Amino acid sequence: MGKIEDAIRQKEFKDPYNKAVVNLLYTHSYLVTIQNSLFKPYDISPEQYNVLRILRGQNGQPTTVSSIQDRMLNKMSNASRLVEKLKTKGLLIREECPTDRRQVDVVISEKGLNLLKELEVKVEESNRTLIHLNEEEVAQLNDLLDKMRG
Amino acid sequence: MGKIEDAIRQKEFKDPYNKAVVNLLYTHSYLVTIQNSLFKPYDISPEQYNVLRILRGQNGQPTTVSSIQDRMLNKMSNASRLVEKLKTKGLLIREECPTDRRQVDVVISEKGLNLLKELEVKVEESNRTLIHLNEEEVAQLNDLLDKMRG
DNA sequence: AAATAATAAATGTATATACAAATAATGTTA
DNA sequence: TAACATTATTTGTATATACATTTATTATTT
Numbered sequence: 001m002g003k004i005e006d007a008i009r010q011k012e013f014k015d016p017y018n019k020a021v022v023n024l025l026y027t028h029s030y031l032v033t034i035q036n037s038l039f040k041p042y043d044i045s046p047e048q049y050n051v052l053r054i055l056r057g058q059n060g061q062p063t064t065v066s067s068i069q070d071r072m073l074n075k076m077s078n079a080s081r082l083v084e085k086l087k088t089k090g091l092l093i094r095e096e097c098p099t100d101r102r103q104v105d106v107v108i109s110e111k112g113l114n115l116l117k118e119l120e121v122k123v124e125e126s127n128r129t130l131i132h133l134n135e136e137e138v139a140q141l142n143d144l145l146d147k148m149r150g
Numbered sequence: 151m152g153k154i155e156d157a158i159r160q161k162e163f164k165d166p167y168n169k170a171v172v173n174l175l176y177t178h179s180y181l182v183t184i185q186n187s188l189f190k191p192y193d194i195s196p197e198q199y200n201v202l203r204i205l206r207g208q209n210g211q212p213t214t215v216s217s218i219q220d221r222m223l224n225k226m227s228n229a230s231r232l233v234e235k236l237k238t239k240g241l242l243i244r245e246e247c248p249t250d251r252r253q254v255d256v257v258i259s260e261k262g263l264n265l266l267k268e269l270e271v272k273v274e275e276s277n278r279t280l281i282h283l284n285e286e287e288v289a290q291l292n293d294l295l296d297k298m299r300g
Numbered sequence: 301a302a303a304t305a306a307t308a309a310a311t312g313t314a315t316a317t318a319c320a321a322a323t324a325a326t327g328t329t330a
Numbered sequence: 331t332a333a334c335a336t337t338a339t340t341t342g343t344a345t346a347t348a349c350a351t352t353t354a355t356t357a358t359t360t
Contacts, residue, residue, distance in 0.1 A: 002299040004292070008221050010207065016288045017278040021181060022223065023295045028178040029224040029347095030299050031171060036348070045315065057160065066338060071159050073172065074179040076318055080340055085315085102325045102338040128167040132300035138166045141294045142154070145173045148291065149152040149180050150282035179317095186318070195345065215309060226348055230310055235345085252308040252355045 020148075031130070038126050042119055043089075047074070049123070051082050052116050055092060055108035062105035064097070091115060170298075181280070188276050192269055193239070197224070199273070201232050202266050205242060205258035212255035214247070241265060 004023045005011065013019035035046045044052075054071045055063060069079040083106055086092045091112035097103035108116070131138060154173045155161065163169035185196045194202075204221045205213060219229040233256055236242045241262035247253035258266070281288060 003296050007299075008223060010221070014274050015278065016285065016292060017281050018274055020281055020283075020288050020291050020295075021277045023292055024174070024178060024181055025223045027295050027299060028174060029226070031174055032347090033226060040349095047316065064338075065340095073158060073175045074317070076179070076183060077316070078318085078340095080338095081316085084340095097338095100326070100338080104339070124164050124168055127171045128165065131167050131170055131298045133167075133170075133294065133298050135166065137294060137297070138170050140290070141170050141298065142166060142173055144283065144287060144291045144294065145170075145177050146153050147287070148281045148283050149157075149177060182317090190319095197346065216307090224347070227346070228310095228348085230308095231346085234310090247308095250308080250356070254309070 034126065034130050035123075038122060039119075042115065044091075044115070044119070047072075047077060048082055048086055048091075049116075049119065051079070051086060052091060052108060052112050053120075055106060056113065056116055058107075060107065062097070062107050064103045065106065068106065086112070184276065184280050185273075188272060189269070192265065194241075194265070194269070197222075197227060198232055198236055198241075199266075199269060201229070201236060202241060202258060202262050203270075205256060206263065206266055208257075210257065212247070212257050214253045215256065218256065236262070 004019065004026055007026060008022070010022075013022065032046060039046055039049060050073055051068060054068055057071075065079050065083060068083065069075070069077070072079060083092065083094055083104075087094050091109055093107045093109050095105050097105045133141065154169065154176055157176060158172070160172075163172065182196060189196055189199060200223055201218060204218055207221075215229050215233060218233065219225070219227070222229060233242065233244055233254075237244050241259055243257045243259050245255050247255045283291065
Protein backbone atom coordinates (compact mmCIF):
# COMPACT_ATOMS: atom_id res chain seq x y z
CA MET A 1 0.00 0.00 0.00
CA GLY A 2 1.74 3.14 -1.23
CA LYS A 3 0.12 5.94 0.72
CA ILE A 4 2.31 9.00 0.95
CA GLU A 5 1.88 9.15 4.73
CA ASP A 6 3.67 5.81 5.07
CA ALA A 7 6.29 6.51 2.44
CA ILE A 8 7.68 9.52 4.25
CA ARG A 9 6.36 8.60 7.71
CA GLN A 10 4.37 11.75 8.21
CA LYS A 11 1.11 11.29 10.06
CA GLU A 12 -0.95 14.07 8.62
CA PHE A 13 -0.94 17.15 6.41
CA LYS A 14 -2.29 20.65 6.89
CA ASP A 15 -4.84 20.10 4.13
CA PRO A 16 -5.26 18.05 0.92
CA TYR A 17 -3.53 20.80 -1.08
CA ASN A 18 -0.38 20.69 0.98
CA LYS A 19 -0.54 16.91 0.85
CA ALA A 20 -0.78 17.02 -2.94
CA VAL A 21 2.37 19.13 -3.25
CA VAL A 22 4.33 16.65 -1.15
CA ASN A 23 2.73 13.79 -3.03
CA LEU A 24 3.81 15.26 -6.37
CA LEU A 25 7.37 15.83 -5.19
CA TYR A 26 7.58 12.29 -3.87
CA THR A 27 6.02 10.79 -6.99
CA HIS A 28 8.51 12.69 -9.13
CA SER A 29 11.35 11.13 -7.18
CA TYR A 30 9.76 7.70 -7.69
CA LEU A 31 9.62 8.35 -11.42
CA VAL A 32 13.12 9.63 -11.99
CA THR A 33 14.67 6.87 -9.90
CA ILE A 34 13.15 4.32 -12.28
CA GLN A 35 14.09 6.40 -15.31
CA ASN A 36 17.68 6.79 -14.20
CA SER A 37 18.21 3.06 -13.82
CA LEU A 38 16.69 2.53 -17.25
CA PHE A 39 18.95 5.12 -18.90
CA LYS A 40 22.11 4.21 -17.06
CA PRO A 41 23.29 1.40 -19.39
CA TYR A 42 22.99 3.76 -22.35
CA ASP A 43 25.20 6.43 -20.83
CA ILE A 44 22.58 9.08 -21.21
CA SER A 45 20.46 11.00 -18.73
CA PRO A 46 16.67 11.49 -18.88
CA GLU A 47 17.24 15.17 -19.65
CA GLN A 48 19.56 14.38 -22.54
CA TYR A 49 17.04 11.84 -23.85
CA ASN A 50 14.39 14.52 -23.79
CA VAL A 51 16.57 16.88 -25.84
CA LEU A 52 17.11 14.16 -28.44
CA ARG A 53 13.36 13.62 -28.67
CA ILE A 54 12.78 17.34 -29.16
CA LEU A 55 15.37 17.37 -31.95
CA ARG A 56 13.85 14.39 -33.70
CA GLY A 57 10.45 16.08 -33.50
CA GLN A 58 11.86 18.66 -35.90
CA ASN A 59 12.12 16.07 -38.68
CA GLY A 60 15.59 17.03 -39.82
CA GLN A 61 14.99 20.78 -39.59
CA PRO A 62 17.65 22.58 -37.55
CA THR A 63 16.56 23.89 -34.16
CA THR A 64 18.05 26.70 -32.10
CA VAL A 65 19.14 26.34 -28.51
CA SER A 66 16.42 28.68 -27.27
CA SER A 67 13.76 26.69 -29.10
CA ILE A 68 15.00 23.54 -27.36
CA GLN A 69 14.92 25.36 -24.03
CA ASP A 70 11.33 26.36 -24.75
CA ARG A 71 10.18 22.82 -25.28
CA MET A 72 12.03 21.28 -22.40
CA LEU A 73 10.12 19.80 -19.50
CA ASN A 74 12.16 21.86 -17.13
CA LYS A 75 12.15 25.45 -18.34
CA MET A 76 14.99 26.41 -16.02
CA SER A 77 17.29 23.77 -17.38
CA ASN A 78 20.37 24.74 -19.35
CA ALA A 79 19.93 23.66 -22.95
CA SER A 80 23.28 25.08 -23.96
CA ARG A 81 25.21 22.71 -21.74
CA LEU A 82 23.03 19.71 -22.54
CA VAL A 83 23.62 20.31 -26.25
CA GLU A 84 27.35 20.49 -25.59
CA LYS A 85 27.26 17.11 -23.80
CA LEU A 86 25.29 15.47 -26.57
CA LYS A 87 27.62 16.89 -29.19
CA THR A 88 30.63 15.40 -27.41
CA LYS A 89 28.88 12.03 -27.60
CA GLY A 90 28.25 12.51 -31.32
CA LEU A 91 24.48 12.34 -30.84
CA LEU A 92 23.82 15.68 -32.50
CA ILE A 93 25.38 18.19 -34.88
CA ARG A 94 25.75 21.80 -33.84
CA GLU A 95 26.78 24.53 -36.23
CA GLU A 96 26.60 28.28 -36.61
CA CYS A 97 23.39 29.51 -38.20
CA PRO A 98 24.26 31.11 -41.57
CA THR A 99 21.53 33.75 -41.49
CA ASP A 100 22.03 34.84 -37.87
CA ARG A 101 25.42 34.28 -36.35
CA ARG A 102 24.08 34.64 -32.81
CA GLN A 103 22.06 31.49 -33.27
CA VAL A 104 23.20 27.91 -33.37
CA ASP A 105 21.63 25.25 -35.57
CA VAL A 106 21.22 21.92 -33.86
CA VAL A 107 20.27 18.71 -35.64
CA ILE A 108 20.12 15.15 -34.31
CA SER A 109 22.74 12.86 -35.87
CA GLU A 110 22.33 9.39 -37.34
CA LYS A 111 23.89 7.98 -34.17
CA GLY A 112 21.43 9.99 -32.10
CA LEU A 113 18.48 8.71 -34.10
CA ASN A 114 19.64 5.12 -33.67
CA LEU A 115 20.09 5.49 -29.94
CA LEU A 116 16.67 7.09 -29.64
CA LYS A 117 15.04 4.30 -31.60
CA GLU A 118 16.57 1.65 -29.37
CA LEU A 119 15.88 3.46 -26.12
CA GLU A 120 12.41 4.65 -26.92
CA VAL A 121 10.91 1.18 -26.98
CA LYS A 122 12.21 0.49 -23.48
CA VAL A 123 11.18 3.89 -22.13
CA GLU A 124 7.66 3.55 -23.49
CA GLU A 125 7.29 0.10 -22.03
CA SER A 126 8.69 1.24 -18.69
CA ASN A 127 6.34 4.21 -18.61
CA ARG A 128 3.35 1.95 -19.14
CA THR A 129 4.29 -0.49 -16.40
CA LEU A 130 5.40 2.03 -13.81
CA ILE A 131 1.98 3.63 -13.57
CA HIS A 132 -0.35 1.26 -11.75
CA LEU A 133 -3.58 2.71 -13.05
CA ASN A 134 -6.14 1.61 -15.60
CA GLU A 135 -6.88 3.56 -18.77
CA GLU A 136 -9.68 5.55 -17.21
CA GLU A 137 -7.69 6.49 -14.15
CA VAL A 138 -4.60 7.58 -16.05
CA ALA A 139 -6.75 9.82 -18.26
CA GLN A 140 -8.22 11.31 -15.10
CA LEU A 141 -4.73 11.89 -13.72
CA ASN A 142 -3.71 13.71 -16.90
CA ASP A 143 -6.78 15.92 -16.73
CA LEU A 144 -6.19 16.78 -13.08
CA LEU A 145 -2.54 17.64 -13.69
CA ASP A 146 -3.41 19.86 -16.66
CA LYS A 147 -6.12 21.56 -14.64
CA MET A 148 -4.11 22.02 -11.44
CA ARG A 149 -1.50 24.14 -13.20
CA GLY A 150 -4.28 26.52 -14.16
CA MET B 151 -5.46 26.62 -20.93
CA GLY B 152 -2.65 24.57 -19.47
CA LYS B 153 -2.69 21.38 -21.50
CA ILE B 154 0.66 19.65 -21.49
CA GLU B 155 0.63 19.39 -25.30
CA ASP B 156 0.71 23.18 -25.55
CA ALA B 157 3.16 23.70 -22.73
CA ILE B 158 5.90 21.67 -24.36
CA ARG B 159 4.57 21.97 -27.94
CA GLN B 160 4.27 18.26 -28.52
CA LYS B 161 1.30 17.25 -30.64
CA GLU B 162 0.61 13.79 -29.30
CA PHE B 163 1.84 11.02 -27.03
CA LYS B 164 2.28 7.29 -27.55
CA ASP B 165 -0.44 6.55 -25.01
CA PRO B 166 -1.98 8.15 -21.88
CA TYR B 167 0.64 6.44 -19.68
CA ASN B 168 3.55 8.01 -21.53
CA LYS B 169 1.70 11.29 -21.46
CA ALA B 170 1.24 11.01 -17.71
CA VAL B 171 4.96 10.56 -17.12
CA VAL B 172 5.76 13.69 -19.11
CA ASN B 173 2.89 15.48 -17.41
CA LEU B 174 4.27 14.60 -13.98
CA LEU B 175 7.78 15.73 -14.87
CA TYR B 176 6.46 19.00 -16.24
CA THR B 177 4.16 19.58 -13.26
CA HIS B 178 7.07 18.97 -10.91
CA SER B 179 9.03 21.69 -12.68
CA TYR B 180 6.03 24.00 -12.36
CA LEU B 181 5.92 23.31 -8.62
CA VAL B 182 9.58 23.73 -7.78
CA THR B 183 9.86 26.94 -9.79
CA ILE B 184 7.18 28.47 -7.58
CA GLN B 185 8.73 26.98 -4.44
CA ASN B 186 12.18 28.29 -5.28
CA SER B 187 10.98 31.86 -5.68
CA LEU B 188 9.14 31.57 -2.39
CA PHE B 189 12.18 30.27 -0.52
CA LYS B 190 14.72 32.56 -2.16
CA PRO B 191 14.33 35.56 0.22
CA TYR B 192 14.90 33.26 3.20
CA ASP B 193 18.21 31.91 1.89
CA ILE B 194 17.04 28.36 2.14
CA SER B 195 16.21 25.71 -0.47
CA PRO B 196 13.05 23.55 -0.59
CA GLU B 197 15.18 20.52 0.29
CA GLN B 198 16.66 22.24 3.33
CA TYR B 199 13.18 23.35 4.40
CA ASN B 200 12.04 19.74 4.19
CA VAL B 201 14.88 18.60 6.45
CA LEU B 202 13.94 21.23 9.02
CA ARG B 203 10.35 20.00 8.95
CA ILE B 204 11.49 16.43 9.48
CA LEU B 205 13.58 17.52 12.45
CA ARG B 206 10.74 19.47 14.04
CA GLY B 207 8.53 16.43 13.61
CA GLN B 208 10.76 14.72 16.16
CA ASN B 209 9.58 17.10 18.90
CA GLY B 210 13.02 17.78 20.29
CA GLN B 211 14.21 14.19 20.10
CA PRO B 212 17.54 13.83 18.31
CA THR B 213 17.44 12.22 14.88
CA THR B 214 20.18 10.43 13.00
CA VAL B 215 21.26 11.31 9.48
CA SER B 216 20.00 8.01 8.09
CA SER B 217 16.61 8.53 9.68
CA ILE B 218 16.40 11.93 7.98
CA GLN B 219 17.40 10.34 4.69
CA ASP B 220 14.61 7.81 5.14
CA ARG B 221 11.92 10.43 5.51
CA MET B 222 13.12 12.70 2.76
CA LEU B 223 10.97 13.18 -0.30
CA ASN B 224 13.88 12.31 -2.49
CA LYS B 225 15.41 9.10 -1.21
CA MET B 226 18.54 9.56 -3.28
CA SER B 227 19.29 12.93 -1.79
CA ASN B 228 22.30 13.44 0.43
CA ALA B 229 21.15 14.13 3.95
CA SER B 230 24.71 14.37 5.23
CA ARG B 231 25.51 17.40 3.12
CA LEU B 232 22.16 19.07 3.70
CA VAL B 233 22.66 18.74 7.45
CA GLU B 234 26.11 20.29 7.08
CA LYS B 235 24.63 23.28 5.21
CA LEU B 236 21.93 23.81 7.79
CA LYS B 237 24.45 23.57 10.61
CA THR B 238 26.57 26.28 9.02
CA LYS B 239 23.48 28.50 9.01
CA GLY B 240 22.85 27.72 12.68
CA LEU B 241 19.47 26.16 11.93
CA LEU B 242 20.27 22.85 13.60
CA ILE B 243 22.60 21.30 16.13
CA ARG B 244 24.68 18.27 15.19
CA GLU B 245 26.64 16.27 17.72
CA GLU B 246 28.16 12.86 18.14
CA CYS B 247 25.74 10.27 19.52
CA PRO B 248 26.96 9.19 22.98
CA THR B 249 25.76 5.58 22.74
CA ASP B 250 26.97 4.91 19.19
CA ARG B 251 29.85 6.96 17.90
CA ARG B 252 29.08 6.08 14.29
CA GLN B 253 25.84 7.98 14.53
CA VAL B 254 25.22 11.68 14.68
CA ASP B 255 22.44 13.29 16.68
CA VAL B 256 20.69 16.09 14.87
CA VAL B 257 18.25 18.50 16.53
CA ILE B 258 16.61 21.61 15.13
CA SER B 259 17.78 24.82 16.81
CA GLU B 260 15.73 27.71 18.18
CA LYS B 261 16.72 29.72 15.13
CA GLY B 262 15.60 26.84 12.90
CA LEU B 263 12.25 26.62 14.64
CA ASN B 264 11.68 30.34 14.25
CA LEU B 265 12.54 30.28 10.56
CA LEU B 266 10.25 27.31 10.05
CA LYS B 267 7.40 29.03 11.83
CA GLU B 268 7.73 32.12 9.67
CA LEU B 269 8.18 30.24 6.41
CA GLU B 270 5.55 27.59 6.97
CA VAL B 271 2.65 30.00 6.86
CA LYS B 272 3.77 31.27 3.46
CA VAL B 273 4.49 27.80 2.10
CA GLU B 274 1.11 26.47 3.16
CA GLU B 275 -0.67 29.42 1.62
CA SER B 276 1.34 29.10 -1.57
CA ASN B 277 0.59 25.39 -1.78
CA ARG B 278 -3.12 26.04 -1.53
CA THR B 279 -3.18 28.68 -4.21
CA LEU B 280 -0.86 26.98 -6.67
CA ILE B 281 -3.17 24.02 -7.14
CA HIS B 282 -6.15 25.11 -9.17
CA LEU B 283 -8.48 22.33 -8.09
CA ASN B 284 -11.45 22.12 -5.77
CA GLU B 285 -11.46 19.97 -2.62
CA GLU B 286 -12.93 16.96 -4.36
CA GLU B 287 -10.48 17.09 -7.24
CA VAL B 288 -7.41 17.47 -5.08
CA ALA B 289 -8.47 14.47 -3.01
CA GLN B 290 -8.85 12.53 -6.24
CA LEU B 291 -5.39 13.62 -7.35
CA ASN B 292 -3.90 12.40 -4.07
CA ASP B 293 -5.62 9.04 -4.44
CA LEU B 294 -4.43 8.60 -8.01
CA LEU B 295 -0.84 9.48 -7.11
CA ASP B 296 -0.85 7.05 -4.19
CA LYS B 297 -2.33 4.35 -6.37
CA MET B 298 -0.10 4.89 -9.39
CA ARG B 299 3.05 4.15 -7.39
CA GLY B 300 1.60 0.74 -6.61
C1' DA C 301 40.54 -11.83 21.44
C1' DA C 302 41.43 -11.52 16.49
C1' DA C 303 39.25 -11.59 12.14
C1' DT C 304 35.35 -10.52 9.62
C1' DA C 305 30.96 -8.52 8.65
C1' DA C 306 27.73 -4.93 9.06
C1' DT C 307 26.36 -0.24 9.81
C1' DA C 308 26.53 5.09 9.90
C1' DA C 309 28.24 8.86 7.98
C1' DA C 310 31.25 11.42 5.06
C1' DT C 311 33.52 12.13 0.73
C1' DG C 312 34.46 12.06 -4.38
C1' DT C 313 32.83 12.82 -8.92
C1' DA C 314 29.56 13.50 -12.59
C1' DT C 315 25.23 15.47 -13.98
C1' DA C 316 21.62 18.74 -13.67
C1' DT C 317 19.03 22.85 -11.86
C1' DA C 318 18.72 27.87 -10.79
C1' DC C 319 19.84 32.17 -11.73
C1' DA C 320 23.00 36.07 -12.69
C1' DA C 321 26.27 37.98 -15.65
C1' DA C 322 29.13 38.19 -19.71
C1' DT C 323 29.77 38.00 -24.68
C1' DA C 324 28.59 38.51 -29.31
C1' DA C 325 25.66 39.66 -33.08
C1' DT C 326 21.69 41.94 -34.88
C1' DG C 327 18.03 45.69 -34.87
C1' DT C 328 16.57 50.24 -34.00
C1' DT C 329 16.84 54.98 -33.46
C1' DA C 330 18.61 59.63 -33.06
C1' DT D 331 26.40 55.87 -38.95
C1' DA D 332 27.15 56.02 -34.00
C1' DA D 333 24.72 54.93 -29.83
C1' DC D 334 21.64 52.12 -27.73
C1' DA D 335 18.59 48.31 -27.10
C1' DT D 336 17.46 43.61 -27.97
C1' DT D 337 18.32 38.84 -28.73
C1' DA D 338 20.97 34.30 -28.66
C1' DT D 339 24.12 31.86 -26.48
C1' DT D 340 27.70 30.92 -23.25
C1' DT D 341 29.80 31.04 -18.83
C1' DG D 342 30.14 31.38 -13.70
C1' DT D 343 28.71 29.89 -9.26
C1' DA D 344 25.84 27.74 -5.85
C1' DT D 345 22.81 23.98 -4.76
C1' DA D 346 21.13 19.42 -5.28
C1' DT D 347 20.84 14.61 -7.21
C1' DA D 348 22.93 10.01 -8.20
C1' DC D 349 25.79 6.66 -7.06
C1' DA D 350 30.26 4.57 -5.75
C1' DT D 351 33.82 4.51 -2.42
C1' DT D 352 36.05 5.39 1.98
C1' DT D 353 36.41 5.81 6.91
C1' DA D 354 35.14 4.91 11.46
C1' DT D 355 32.75 2.32 14.71
C1' DT D 356 30.09 -1.49 16.41
C1' DA D 357 28.49 -6.36 16.06
C1' DT D 358 29.34 -11.13 15.04
C1' DT D 359 31.89 -15.17 14.35
C1' DT D 360 35.62 -18.37 14.74
